[in-house]
Amino acid sequence: QVQLVQSGAEVKKPGSSMRVSCKTSGGTFNSYSITWVRQAPGQGLEWMGRIIPIVGLTHYAQKFQASVTITADKSTSTVYMELINLRSEDTAVYYCAKTREGYFLDAFDIWGQGTMVTVSS
């Protein structure tokens, strides 16, 4: 059974960058894609983008094209999500999640525990 374990909570200053990690275990890292979803306090889920680790191919929501970079380290089975030029509106819980089967974006069946990022001066 695949498990996703994310890095811990962070507090960041406006204008800075953040990087959240998502370490996978219990499965074949290259057989699925990892997606990132965020949830602002009291708000809904927002899809940010995804990576297919085996080839490093990424796709992003239009909103995040210029501000998010998702990378994968195959040697440690870890996916990273970097968000630059942080603003207070980026305060949210960030989740990584695994695609249900293969690389297609039909559903996400395993989720990380979430990482709370607070952007505050």
Added chain:
Amino acid sequence: QSALTQPPSASGSPGQSVTISCTGTSSDVGGYDYVSWYQQHPGKAPNLMIYDVSKRPSGVPDRFSGSKSGNTASLTVSGLQADDEADYYCSSYAGGNTVVFGGGTKLTVL
């Protein structure tokens, strides 16, 4: 991409059925049979309940069912139980290797 439209709230008494709608466009919900539903309890990560419009992952009770008509998908929870009280989110493949979520529905078991 615009978020899919869900009612902010829904409610039902124990044992009753409740249906939550999720409305999109022909570019997402209406264009693909890749609608999924997630249950989220407070402070927890989302949990996949339905995928590919109407399929249930193993372990999800058959009280949960999904359907779609045109640009609107629906999640029906029958035989409501106290633990069903949670937020529910729909999502859909939106083409171009992107996904869009709904705004979420808070289900209250009266």
